[in-house]
Amino acid sequence: MEHIVFGIGITALAGALATVAGSAEDTESNIGSQGDPNSQVQLAPQMGFMHRIFNKAVAGEPPAYGLWCALGAGLAWAFMAMQINAVLAIVLGCILAVFVQGVYATTAYLGRTASLAKFGQPVYTDILKSMTTVTMAHAFIAIFCTVTLCYLINAALGHPFPLPLLGLIWGITLGAAGSATGNPYYGKERQYQNQKFGAGVPISASGNIVRYAEAGERNSLDNGFFTAKFGGAASGVCFGLIVFLELWRTVIFERIGAGWGAIIVGILMILVFTVADRYIEVWARKTYGPYTEPKKEASS
Amino acid sequence: MSAVAAKPAAGGAMNPTAMAVGVVMLIILLAIAWKMAPGLGLMALIGVIIGGVLIGFGVHFVPVGGAPAAMGQAPGIATGVAMLAAGAGVAGLFGGAWAAEQGLVVAVVTGAVGGGLMMAITCMLVNFVYVFGMGIPAASGKVLKDPITGDSQPEYKSQGTEGHGLPFVSFVGGVIGGLLGGAGGTLIYIELLDLYKVTLPTVLNASAADVLPVAVAAAGMFAIALFLVNAVLTAYNITGTIEGPHDPKFKRWPRAIVASAVASALCGLVAVLIVTI
Numbered sequence: 001m002e003h004i005v006f007g008i009g010i011t012a013l014a015g016a017l018a019t020v021a022g023s024a025e026d027t028e029s030n031i032g033s034q035g036d037p038n039s040q041v042q043l044a045p046q047m048g049f050m051h052r053i054f055n056k057a058v059a060g061e062p063p064a065y066g067l068w069c070a071l072g073a074g075l076a077w078a079f080m081a082m083q084i085n086a087v088l089a090i091v092l093g094c095i096l097a098v099f100v101q102g103v104y105a106t107t108a109y110l111g112r113t114a115s116l117a118k119f120g121q122p123v124y125t126d127i128l129k130s131m132t133t134v135t136m137a138h139a140f141i142a143i144f145c146t147v148t149l150c151y152l153i154n155a156a157l158g159h160p161f162p163l164p165l166l167g168l169i170w171g172i173t174l175g176a177a178g179s180a181t182g183n184p185y186y187g188k189e190r191q192y193q194n195q196k197f198g199a200g201v202p203i204s205a206s207g208n209i210v211r212y213a214e215a216g217e218r219n220s221l222d223n224g225f226f227t228a229k230f231g232g233a234a235s236g237v238c239f240g241l242i243v244f245l246e247l248w249r250t251v252i253f254e255r256i257g258a259g260w261g262a263i264i265v266g267i268l269m270i271l272v273f274t275v276a277d278r279y280i281e282v283w284a285r286k287t288y289g290p291y292t293e294p295k296k297e298a299s300s
Numbered sequence: 301m302s303a304v305a306a307k308p309a310a311g312g313a314m315n316p317t318a319m320a321v322g323v324v325m326l327i328i329l330l331a332i333a334w335k336m337a338p339g340l341g342l343m344a345l346i347g348v349i350i351g352g353v354l355i356g357f358g359v360h361f362v363p364v365g366g367a368p369a370a371m372g373q374a375p376g377i378a379t380g381v382a383m384l385a386a387g388a389g390v391a392g393l394f395g396g397a398w399a400a401e402q403g404l405v406v407a408v409v410t411g412a413v414g415g416g417l418m419m420a421i422t423c424m425l426v427n428f429v430y431v432f433g434m435g436i437p438a439a440s441g442k443v444l445k446d447p448i449t450g451d452s453q454p455e456y457k458s459q460g461t462e463g464h465g466l467p468f469v470s471f472v473g474g475v476i477g478g479l480l481g482g483a484g485g486t487l488i489y490i491e492l493l494d495l496y497k498v499t500l501p502t503v504l505n506a507s508a509a510d511v512l513p514v515a516v517a518a519a520g521m522f523a524i525a526l527f528l529v530n531a532v533l534t535a536y537n538i539t540g541t542i543e544g545p546h547d548p549k550f551k552r553w554p555r556a557i558v559a560s561a562v563a564s565a566l567c568g569l570v571a572v573l574i575v576t577i
Contacts, residue, residue, distance in 0.1 A: 188372040198434070262395075
């Protein structure tokens with residue numbers, strides 16, 4: 001019984017860490033403009049719209065976070081093998097991983113923006129100086145939380161994978177969850193704030209991103225401030241639920257029916273999310289209604 | 301026709317010669333394994349190939365909209381095919397590896413459910429963001445009616461887009477993709493772990509307990525690597541975006557199966573031979 005209570009406590013802590021990690025990951029990727037919406041940041045100068053948005057989407061978020069979290073976890077693992085205290089080892093490992101992220105962000109911004117020189121897009125050194133450190137700070141929170149939850153899974157819950165491998169796995173999943181959930185909100189709702197609410201961006205508007213703020217030109221810090229309020233929170237909930245429910249079903253139900261208990265609970269949870277998704281879909285169709293009149297059978 | 305709706309002209313065509321060459325290569329690779337690592341090595345390789353094929357097939361189900369989806373211009377999840385499939389698959393592998401002690405069937409099913417659960421949560425929250433954050437209902441651009449629910453789609457597409465969000469069939473496709481990916485990744489891990497647990501004590505001249513961490517780490521790394529190989533390979537077959545099982549691009553799966561089998565056999569052969577020769 002004590003074992004299960006201990007496991008539930010660790011599961012709750014890991015879920016909370018994952019929620020913070022997901023939120024920080026999405027905000028970091030939006031300030032750094034790393035997700036798919038960055039295609040518009042890259043496209044805008046080619047359409048004649050100069051901007052002051054950061055631009056570092058050389059790799060997708062999942063492999064990038066896979067690298068940084070595996071690096072942080074691997075270095076923390078090495079420091080722990082040198083008999084350094086676990087908390088200090090994780091902090092040191094994550095700091096070194098964040099420096100790699102900072103180098104990546106700097107070279108990516110300079111390289112990608114310099115490639116737009118023929119369209120007249122300048123490289124703003126003040127943007128580089130003010131925003132790289134902010135992405136690094138958010139990346140540190142995301143990497144630290146992920147490496148810490150990996151350490152808890154390995155050391156307290158006894159998962160067989162070594163810490164660097166867990167860092168890679170949960171880093172990739174963090175990037176996948178954060179980019180899937182947070183990207184539309186940054187892409188549609190923030191970059192195209194001048195388009196109609198409640199509709200997709202018409203393809204003809206591609207590249208015409210919002211470039212001006214309440215005072216002066218908009219920059220990526222404004223974008224991070226905006227998306228953290230919904231996209232970041234949703235990404236945090238997404239990654240937090242993934243980690244929490246995966247651990248919860250294993251810790252509590254694994255011993256029932258020689259492993260089948262956790263499987264049945266997992267299937268039930270999938271069904272619950274399926275019903276929730278269908279409810280959301282139907283709710284939207286009923287509440288918002290169609291954009292155009294339904295086509296009659298004869299005309300189709 | 302808009303840029304998003306445009307399809308590569310020859311993208312969906314099957315090439316019988318290439319398929320035949322792929323099958324011949326597969327047989328050759330299996331023959332090499334049979335000659336150089338008969339018994340456990342060959343069995344592990346067959347498990348790796350089946351796992352790779354499951355991953356390759358599963359990736360076709362995952363609704364991926366890429367950059368257009370991030371602007372609400374196309375349905376699907378706003379990230380890359382390989383990215384999302386890998387995220388779901390390794391989440392499944394995590395659960396499967398945890399259940400490895402409980403036998404092959406339980407571990408593989410646990411891995412499948414782990415991948416499916418990750419996709420179910422992600423797909424539900426994608427629709428949550430579209431509906432409650434952006435006020436946009438789900439609509440498919442490829443079919444007039446959702447094949448599962450029968451909901452009509454065209455009138456819910458906003459002007460100038462190919463659809464947006466995840467219609468129910470795409471959600472189900474995502475969960476199936478996660479299930480297959482998680483099962484395939486776990487199968488590869490278990491097969492390689494069983495092989496390494498038997499062979500590594502001889503290779504490293506150490507006790508079984510001493511080599512266990514090495515066996516777990518090596519099998520885990522090969523499982524993730526094979527996952528990425530198959531996910532990226534399938535991403536090329538899909539060429540960008542896919543809505544799910546109702547998308548016409550889904551019909552391209554046979555050639556991805558052959559390609560995944562050959563790629564998994566080649567990579568799996570390396571994973572087997574490093575401990576058997």
